[in-house]
Amino acid sequence: MYTNALGKKETYLHFFFHEILSGEYATVLEAVNPSNSSSLTFGTILVIDDMLKDGQDENSSLIGRAQGLNAVVGKADGAIGSMLNFVFTEGKYNGSTLAIYGRFTLGTTIERPIIGDWAVLDGDRLRSCHPGQIISYQVCL
Numbered sequence: 644m645y646t647n648a649l650g651k652k653e654t655y656l657h658f659f660f661h662e663i664l665s666g667e668y669a670t671v672l673e674a675v676n677p678s679n680s681s682s683l684t685f686g687t688i689l690v691i692d693d694m695l696k697d698g699q700d701e702n703s704s705l706i707g708r709a710q711g712l713n714a715v716v717g718k719a720d721g722a723i724g725s726m727l728n729f730v731f732t733e734g735k736y737n738g739s740t741l742a743i744y745g746r747f748t749l750g751t752t753i754e755r756p757i758i759g760d761w762a763v764l765d766g767d768r769l770r771s772c773h774p775g776q777i778i779s780y781q782v783c784l
Contacts, residue, residue, distance in 0.1 A: 660693050661696050673687065688712060692710050707729060707732045708732065709727050711727035712725075722746050723748070725745055726743075727743050729741040742758050
């Protein structure tokens with residue numbers, strides 16, 4: 644935790660969202676697919692229970708879970724509405740959660756507001772960069 648120039652306390656977190664899209668250990672389930680196709684189309688709903696880890700490597704330490712829903716909400720641009728809870732289960736932030744909600748399009752840098760928090764975390768915005776199936780999250784609270 645740091646104190647910024649305005650005297651407000653800030654916490655910086657950097658963690659990685661490990662997502663497995665298929666197979667026996669998939670962490671994403673397509674719950675609704677209105678078009679019965681393999682692509683993400685308007686109305687598709689995904690249920691997520693991804694791993695949060697302290698590094699990009701698959702052998703990095705598990706520090707929590709990202710659980711929630713993503714739904715394709717944009718007909719024209721395929722935008723996704725996302726409701727996620729980041730649940731920290733290990734380390735300094737064990738027992739803390741972040742609830743985020745927002746809209747994004749794939750392949751872009753995403754900024755979403757944090758709409759709820761618990762325990763030692765207190766803040767307002769979450770920024771993520773989506774390089775593939777491992778997503779880097781940098782959080783300033």
